[in-house]
Structures are given as C-alpha cells and as structure tokens.
Amino acid sequence: MVLRLGIDVGGTNTDAVILRGREVLAGVKSATTEDVMSGISNALEAVLEKAGVAREAIDVTMIGTTHFTNAVVERKGLDQVAAIRLGLPATACLPPMVDWPEDLVEMVGGHRYLLRGGYEFDGREIAALDEDELIRIAGEITEKGIKAAAISSVFSPVNRDMEERARDILQEHCPGLPVVLSCEIGRLGLLERESAAIMNASLLSLSDRTVEAFGRALSEAGLTCPFYVTQNDGTLMAADMVRRFPVLTFASGPTNSMRGAAFLTGVKEAIVIDIGGTTTDVGSLHHGFPRQAATVVDVGGVRTNFRMPDVFSIGLGGGTMITGDADNLQIGPKSVGYRLPQEALVFGGKTLTTTDIAVRAGMAEVGDAAKVAEIDPALVEAAKAQIAEMLEMAVERSRVSPDPIPVIAVGGGSILAPDRIGDLEVLRPENFAVANAVGAAIAQISGEVDRIYALEGTTREECLANAEREASDAAVSAGAKPETLIVIEREDVPLAYLPGNATRIHLKVVGEMGENHA
Amino acid sequence: MRDYQSQCRVLTEEDIDALEIGSGILGTGGGGNPYIGKLRARQAIREGHELKILPIEALEDDARIVALGGIGAPLVSFERLKEGREGVRCLRALEERLGFKADAIGCEEIGGQNSMEPLITAAFAGLPVVDGDGMGRAFPEMQMTTYAIYGHNSTPSVMCDPHGNAVCFEHAITEKWHETMARACVIAQGGASVLASAPMSGAFFKAHAIPHSYTQAIGLGQAVLDARRAHEDPIKAICEREGGKHVFSGKINDLKRHFERGFNVGVASIEGLDDCRGSVGEITIQNEFLIFRRDGEMQACVPDLVVVLDLDSGLPITTEVLRYGQRVAVLALPCHELLRTQQALDVIGPAAFGFPELVYRPLAETA
Numbered sequence: 001m002v003l004r005l006g007i008d009v010g011g012t013n014t015d016a017v018i019l020r021g022r023e024v025l026a027g028v029k030s031a032t033t034e035d036v037m038s039g040i041s042n043a044l045e046a047v048l049e050k051a052g053v054a055r056e057a058i059d060v061t062m063i064g065t066t067h068f069t070n071a072v073v074e075r076k077g078l079d080q081v082a083a084i085r086l087g088l089p090a091t092a093c094l095p096p097m098v099d100w101p102e103d104l105v106e107m108v109g110g111h112r113y114l115l116r117g118g119y120e121f122d123g124r125e126i127a128a129l130d131e132d133e134l135i136r137i138a139g140e141i142t143e144k145g146i147k148a149a150a151i152s153s154v155f156s157p158v159n160r161d162m163e164e165r166a167r168d169i170l171q172e173h174c175p176g177l178p179v180v181l182s183c184e185i186g187r188l189g190l191l192e193r194e195s196a197a198i199m200n201a202s203l204l205s206l207s208d209r210t211v212e213a214f215g216r217a218l219s220e221a222g223l224t225c226p227f228y229v230t231q232n233d234g235t236l237m238a239a240d241m242v243r244r245f246p247v248l249t250f251a252s253g254p255t256n257s258m259r260g261a262a263f264l265t266g267v268k269e270a271i272v273i274d275i276g277g278t279t280t281d282v283g284s285l286h287h288g289f290p291r292q293a294a295t296v297v298d299v300g301g302v303r304t305n306f307r308m309p310d311v312f313s314i315g316l317g318g319g320t321m322i323t324g325d326a327d328n329l330q331i332g333p334k335s336v337g338y339r340l341p342q343e344a345l346v347f348g349g350k351t352l353t354t355t356d357i358a359v360r361a362g363m364a365e366v367g368d369a370a371k372v373a374e375i376d377p378a379l380v381e382a383a384k385a386q387i388a389e390m391l392e393m394a395v396e397r398s399r400v401s402p403d404p405i406p407v408i409a410v411g412g413g414s415i416l417a418p419d420r421i422g423d424l425e426v427l428r429p430e431n432f433a434v435a436n437a438v439g440a441a442i443a444q445i446s447g448e449v450d451r452i453y454a455l456e457g458t459t460r461e462e463c464l465a466n467a468e469r470e471a472s473d474a475a476v477s478a479g480a481k482p483e484t485l486i487v488i489e490r491e492d493v494p495l496a497y498l499p500g501n502a503t504r505i506h507l508k509v510v511g512e513m514g515e516n517h518a
Numbered sequence: 519m520r521d522y523q524s525q526c527r528v529l530t531e532e533d534i535d536a537l538e539i540g541s542g543i544l545g546t547g548g549g550g551n552p553y554i555g556k557l558r559a560r561q562a563i564r565e566g567h568e569l570k571i572l573p574i575e576a577l578e579d580d581a582r583i584v585a586l587g588g589i590g591a592p593l594v595s596f597e598r599l600k601e602g603r604e605g606v607r608c609l610r611a612l613e614e615r616l617g618f619k620a621d622a623i624g625c626e627e628i629g630g631q632n633s634m635e636p637l638i639t640a641a642f643a644g645l646p647v648v649d650g651d652g653m654g655r656a657f658p659e660m661q662m663t664t665y666a667i668y669g670h671n672s673t674p675s676v677m678c679d680p681h682g683n684a685v686c687f688e689h690a691i692t693e694k695w696h697e698t699m700a701r702a703c704v705i706a707q708g709g710a711s712v713l714a715s716a717p718m719s720g721a722f723f724k725a726h727a728i729p730h731s732y733t734q735a736i737g738l739g740q741a742v743l744d745a746r747r748a749h750e751d752p753i754k755a756i757c758e759r760e761g762g763k764h765v766f767s768g769k770i771n772d773l774k775r776h777f778e779r780g781f782n783v784g785v786a787s788i789e790g791l792d793d794c795r796g797s798v799g800e801i802t803i804q805n806e807f808l809i810f811r812r813d814g815e816m817q818a819c820v821p822d823l824v825v826v827l828d829l830d831s832g833l834p835i836t837t838e839v840l841r842y843g844q845r846v847a848v849l850a851l852p853c854h855e856l857l858r859t860q861q862a863l864d865v866i867g868p869a870a871f872g873f874p875e876l877v878y879r880p881l882a883e884t885a
Contacts, residue, residue: 090680090708093558093602120708121594126681154598188597188838191554291830292843310830399749460774490842492775503776 002513005047005058005223006441007040008256008434009065009214011074011337012277012319013412014039015437016047018058024264026051027434029412032277032338036067036210039338040217060479060513061218061227062236064440066253067210068203068246070278072104072300073313074335078202079147080109084137084170085194086117086153086162090126096152096194101301108202111146113137117162118154126154129162131169138173148201149174152182152194157493158504178204185245187506188493192305199302200247207246211239228443232308233488234259234290235446235510250299251308254281256439258290258309261408263438264429270406271398271424273391274436275413277319278335282394283311285408314394316387318413319344322352326378331386345372354416357383364415384418392422410435444510446488447475452504460492460503467507480511522622526570526646529637529736534559534569536739537732541633542834543742543756544735546823548806549630549656550588550710551596551836558602559634559641567641571732572622574650574724581720583648584609585624585665586639586712587632589677589700592805592838593782594709595631601680605639608714611676611684620717623647626663628731629656629806630836635712650727654854655823658805660700661693662866664856665718668726672696672715679707728854742832752832753847756825761882762851765810765817766799767792767829770844775803775837786840788848791829799848801826803837808871810848818850819873821857821866822881825849852882 001021008015010032017027028046033039048055071077083096096112097105115134116127141149149170153162160183167179180201186193211229218227228236232251242249257274261267268288274281284291290309298304298312315333319340323330336343336351343349345356346367352375358364360372360380395407407424409417410432417426431438449471453463468487476482489508529537538556545552559569577583586605588595613619623640626632628651636647652663666672673690677700685703690696704711738759745755753764768788775784788799794812802809807824810817818824826835829845857866858880868876 087598089601089682091599091601092680093600094554094561098561099557118598120598121591122705122709124708126598126708188593190597190599191557292845396749488843491773 002059003053003057004441005044005061006437006439007043007061007063008437008440009036009040009063009067010253010276010436011066011070011279011335012317012340014043015434016043017431017434017437017441018047018051018053019438019441024431024438025053027431027437029433031341034338036213037217040214041221044217044221044223055222058223058225060225061223062230062440062443063214063227064230064252064256064436064443065210065249066276068207069250069253069299071203071206072199073279073315074333075103075107077206078107079205080111081198081201082111082113082137082141082146082149083194083198084113084115084149084151084166086115086129086151086166087126088114088116090118090154091190094191097198099191099303100195104300104302108198109146111144117166119159119162121155123159129165134166134169135173138170141170141174141177148178148180148204150180150182150194150197150201152190152197154190156181156183157186157188157193180204185247186305189305192303195302196247196304196306199299200245203246207243211243215239230256230440230443232306233510234439235444250304250306251311253436254283254311255290255309256443257281257410257436258283258285258439259442260435260437260439261285261410261429262288263442264431264435265408265427267406267408267427270408270427271395272408272410273395273414273417274411275409275416276317276411277340277413278315278317278337279313280316280391280394280413281311281313282398283309284398310398312394312397314390316354316390316416318353318355318416320354322354322357322383326376326382329379329382329386331383331390354383354387354413357387358415387416388418388421391417395421395424445475445478445480445513446508446510447471447473447478447480448508449474450504450506455503463503463505464490464492464507467505468509471507471509475509475511479513481514482511485509485511522572522576522646523570525576526572529569529571531560531563533736534563536736536743537633538739539742539833540735540737540739541628541630542836543738543825543827544654544823545629545656545834545836546806546825547803547835547837548592548658549627549632550592551838552631552634554596554599555631555634555638558638562638562641569637569641570646571649572646574648574727574729577622577648577720577724579719579721581621582618582717583622583624583720583723584612584620584714584717585626585652586636586714587626588635588710589660589713590704590710591782592630592836596838598708598710600710603642604678604680604712605635605714606642607678607684608676608712609639609643611678611686612674612714612716615674615676615686616716618717620645624718624723624727625651625731626660626715627651627653627656628728628735629653632656633732633735647732648723648727649732650723650729651731652727654728654731654857656806657866660697660713664726664728664862666693667862667865670718670722670726675713675715677703677707677711677713679711681707683707726856728856746832753827753849756832757849760851762823762849763881764847765850766790766797766812766848767794768799768846770840770842770846773840773842782837784837788846791845801848804871805837807837809868809873809876810850816876818881819868819876819878820871821853821862821878823851823853825851850881852880858882
C-alpha cells in the first residue's frame, strides 16, 4: 500500500495527514508560521509520530497551499508590476486591470503601459513593436523600483515572438527583472490572460520564498521522496513550475478541500464550506467532484479564464478581526492569520477575533475561555448573527436548486459554523479540520500536451487521438494508474494563417496515483 | 437635431449588467462577447457620458436613424479589443459623405456585443439609441436584418477599424453583395470592425424594426438575476418570459471549430444528462448556434433561437467560450413574427445557411 503524506499550508494553519491507500492513518493541525518552513516541520513531525510510520516509508508528498490566493485576497505581499500591453492602436478602449477592484490595482502599483505592437488574427503585426517606448518603460521600471513585469501581446497564444522580444529588451535594460509572458499562462481572451499574467508577476518573489521553504522543510525532516504541489484542477505539478507560475495554485485550496470533503463523508451532492483562518470558500459538489465554473472565475475580484471549481470566497475565518461594538460591528476582512495563537484573546493576545466569539458563545473549546468571559453578550449575539448571515449569503450564492442538500463544513475555522445554515443541515466529518490535506494527498497525476499540429495529410480526430495517447503515456510514466485516466481538457484552436491548416491542440488527462510511481 | 432628450430612458450601470445577460441570451452564442461591451459601456458612463434609449413610438416619420454594429469574428473581438471610437468615425464619415446629421442611432443586432456598440457610439456622439433592432437576436450576416429584408438599401455605408482606416461602400447592387464586400474588407482590417449603414427614416424604422429590443433584453437579464437571487430556476424564468422550451441538458463531449470565410464555424456534440441520458445532442455553429438536433433529429433551427446556457447558473455561453466538459442546457426560443414571413425565411431560414433539406417549423406554432 502506498503511503502518502498530504500537507496543506493555509494562511492560519498547516495541516498534515498520512494516508495508506484510502485509509486516513493520522491527521494533525498546527499553526502556520511566518517563515512557512517551521510550520511544515512541526506538522509533519507530529503526523509521523501520530501515525507511527517511519519517514523513509513515505512514498510521496503532496502540498496544497492557499498562500498565493490569500496574498491576492488580502492584498498582502504583492509586488508592484509593470503591466505592459502590446496592441496599440487596437485595445485602447480598455486599459489593463480595467475590471480589477481599485485597491488591488493600487497594491500592484497601477503601472499600466499600452504600446504599439501585437498581432492580427492572421499573424500580421498590428504595429511594429515600439522598442523606444519599451526602453523608456524600462527606465521607469528602474527609476520607480518596480519589481516585475507582465507582458501581454494581442494574439500571443498563436504567436509568442513579440512577447519574447519585448521581454529580451526589458531584461537587457533591467538586468534580473522577472518578466511574465501572458502566452505562458493563458489562452485567447486578452483581458483575462493579461490579468492572470499581472497577478502572477506580482506573486513571483513570494512564490520564490515559499517554494524554497517547502523544499527545505522536507529535506531537513529527512524526507527524500519526491514532492509535488497541487494546482487548480486537483492535479499535481513539480516545484519549479509553482515557483514560476504561482497563479496555477489559485483554486487548489478549494479543490482539495472539496475533494477531501467528498472523500471523508462519502456524500456526493452537497455544498462545501471550507472555513480557514482568513477566508471561507464555498462551492458545490456534484457527483463527488467540485462543480466547475462555466466561463470565468473571480479571484480576489479579478476575472481569470483558468479551469477552476466554481468557488466563492468571503473574508471570514477563525482569525478574522472584529472591531466596533454591538450596534456597529465590523467583521473582517482583515485577519490575524497565522498569528492567531498569539493575538486572539483566548490565547492571551489583544485582538478580538471570530474564534474568541465562538469560545465565548460555547461553540468551541480552544485556548482559555476565562480570557473572553468579559465580552459583552450583546456583542457576541451581534457577531454570531452577522457570521451566520455571511455564511448563509455565501451558501445561497452557491446553491443552484431549492433541494435541501447538506452543507459539509470543513477547515479549522468550521467551529464558527452554526448547526444549520438557513434551512440546510450542516455535516462535520471526522478529520473535518484537515480535509484539504486529505484532498492534497489524493490529488491526481496529469499528463498534458499543448502543441501545434499540421492537419495536412491527416485528420483532426487522428491528431486528437495522438495527443490523447501522448498525454496518457506522460501521465502513466509520472505514476498514474492507466485504468483511471480521464480527459479533463481537450481544446483545439485553429491557426488560420499557418500553411497546412495548422491547429493548436491542448489536451490534459488525469488519473489516480498508482503503486508504482516515481 | 431633434429634441428627444426628455423622452429618453437613461441607462444605469445596473441596466448595463442586465443587458449583458439579456443580450447574451438573445445572442444565441454569437454577436461577440457582451462582457467587453459592458465594460466599455460602463467606462463611458463613468466618464460622464449618457447612454440613452428612445422609445420607438417617439420617432417622427422623417427622423434619420443610422444603424451600426460591430462586424467580424467574435474570436477576434475579445482578443484584439477595439480602439474605441470606430463607431464615431463611421458615423461622422457617413454624415459627411451624405451631408446630413443623424437624429438617433439604431441597433442592427440586439444579440451579444452589438447591443452595446450603438449605445457607446451614441453616447460619444450625444445621441439616443432607438429601442428596437434589426434581428431580435444575433445573425452572422448583414443582409439578415429586418431592415434589409423589408427593403432598406444599406449603402452607402462606412466601415472603420482600430488603425484609423475608413472604407466607404458606395453602392451594392444587393444587400448580399454588401455583406460579401464588407466581409472581405473586415478580414483585411483584422477581423473586428464597426460598420454604419445608410440612414433609415423614422417611418421605415417603426414599420420594420423588431420593436422594444433593449427593454426586452434588459428585462430578460433582470429576470435571470432575480431568479438567481430567489433560487428559482433561471432557465424556467427565461422559457416562461420568452415562450420557449428547455430542449436538452448535457455535457459537451466534442467541439470542432474552425475559422472559415471570416466566420467561426463548427459543431458541438453534447452527451445527455439527467432526463436526456442516453441521448446525444448536436449543435451546428456559424458564429451563432444555428441548429439543434437530438439523436440526429432536428428540434430547433433558425430563425428561432437556439440558446446554450450554463446548466446551473442559467448564464448564457457564447460559442467562443464553449469548452469540453461544460454542463449546458439548450433552450429553443421563438423568434419575432417579423422573422417568420416567407420574405424573411428566404434570407434567414435554414436554406439560407446551407441546409435546404431542413423544413422550418415555427416554435411559436408547435408550442
């Protein structure tokens, strides 16, 4: 039986589980630390001890993290980014970040640059790349100390040359500047692809530090097995990919907790609320899988076109700060996050949090209840009512039918959830607190092909079949069980301007991890 | 210029949100992504411009209305965004060429982004948009408007691109020729331009435009938003409002698309779910969803509306964002009676789209 270690690094808690086959041997919850690393070390030492297994026996480690999503939602730890679009005179009607919330634009600096360049659909240049302007922008980047750049050219998914040339010019004038190209991240649809590239660029230094900390924590604990990080669609990616493309983890937290909730309860139709320390994610399970968003997904108020579960986040968690009095109460969106064990009143701190309210109301037993005994009962009632209202609104938003399906509450903050939300019953599975670590541990292996095929002398069906075979082989050699493989993404974009009737095929298969992996 | 100001409804950002959904539904998958148009309309409101709708009844017989809209491929329009003032350049060039001043702007196509383009251009030009359109939905070609079908000569017309190029089509011997020449030109201009047609009289517009399209689209969008808020089935709300039918539910299991003669053409197959399990649905696409078949048998076709919605949210899905694995509901909605005359069917019936073997049976009569 395969022994899997699943770790979930949230804003507040770092959880770990060990699974043998489908059996949860042990699960632990410990606090996320500022350096990330020691939190992981604590969790994994604790879970190894609790499960009573030797560290050499662990076959594989999977890490899920909401670190990058939290950074965007909380507007914390984001670098300033030069958002450079190549496309003038086209695209002038809507500048980069036009549909972003104002505070997020401010966080990343609002450095919008539109310049001449980009391609028409048929490969002609809209305009020659404005190199002088790019050099002027490079000067401004240096002068303003902007940390990274995101370059988006019109039609870069079909021709990436101009984005690459613009990157080379920028890096020549700003040595060492990290540059994200939109063609590396997204598909056709300029605004969504551009937004994803800008967010990715703003997260690069955070992802550098985070991935480094993951690797160090594992190696210092003497774990020599391979480690993977879970991405949006519940599949795994290698550490270096996360370092370069942190946005690919954006929805992995909800995906993991929802898959974990289904795994732990055996319930296949439900609404899952995952209450962490900082946010609550709400989504719905259908046939045991997260319901996928139909078109575009909002992350921290920004539209993206990743394939993601349809999850809605609100700023409510166990560490959410409460200010004001009973008549004028403000809950969140700020959270004490990983400093909950120091800052919450029940732990001897000075900040009133939702956890203090839960303890005062008798809904949970953590910390020292005596430390919150003085809180005004009217304030407690007002806070409880407001929390219930926030949860009900979020659940109602994800609810797609009047059928009374259960709500599965998971995550460390689920002590905040009442026994009923509106007219729906709330389930709390065993190991509810570590559902996302369970979800990470059962994450799937994928194989992917994204390439241009010439259709001359062959057919589209034949090319798709070839691509599927190739992706399947890649998944199996990465450790997937062949009989569990399914196609989750199959897309072909015809490239009208290339000779030979070319088409770009993007195909992804996933499967469960087998016994004979890596 | 006439004083229509006092009779106009000024649209709010909330109206624009509802219009995005309503025109998306009426767009039957085509007409361009209304989201981009919504952002542009919102931007115009925030810059202090007024987006105004003039009741069709208020038009005087001798008023001059310039209908305009985007032309090209939706795939292009949400990647190569517009420069923004293409429509205004069209209007000014047309006014100069013909020596007149427009009293109001008309909408060619209420479905999709083309619901927004007239509002944006009109706002920049300080004019209202008449509450009506030439399709009551979206269609892939220009001669498919009720304006053209019932006798309006749309040339001279002007087409503008983001680069600043302006082309005047001086005369077309038929509306189909106009479409053919415009299509060739839009490809040269990069696949997403704006075209403004020769003005219509108020009398003509009142007789031959599909009336109240903006009010209808905004109301339809509002109905979806209301149903979602009340956890009622938005699909049911749409069918009830429009007298339509929910004809299929399923999951997209294959999608063939290519760019041909300036159109996105293709076929989407749908594996049945729920009470459609075991059945296979198939939608024929030519910029819009044209035909829906179940197990090989036609259930709905143009000019009636084949609408694809996200099965759960009830929000419309356009052809370019259709994806493998999406769970969708297919609806058939009856078209306006102006599209069901023989004169109209010659232009927008199944035969006109290359399906002469299909016999159109109006949904409105089979219901």
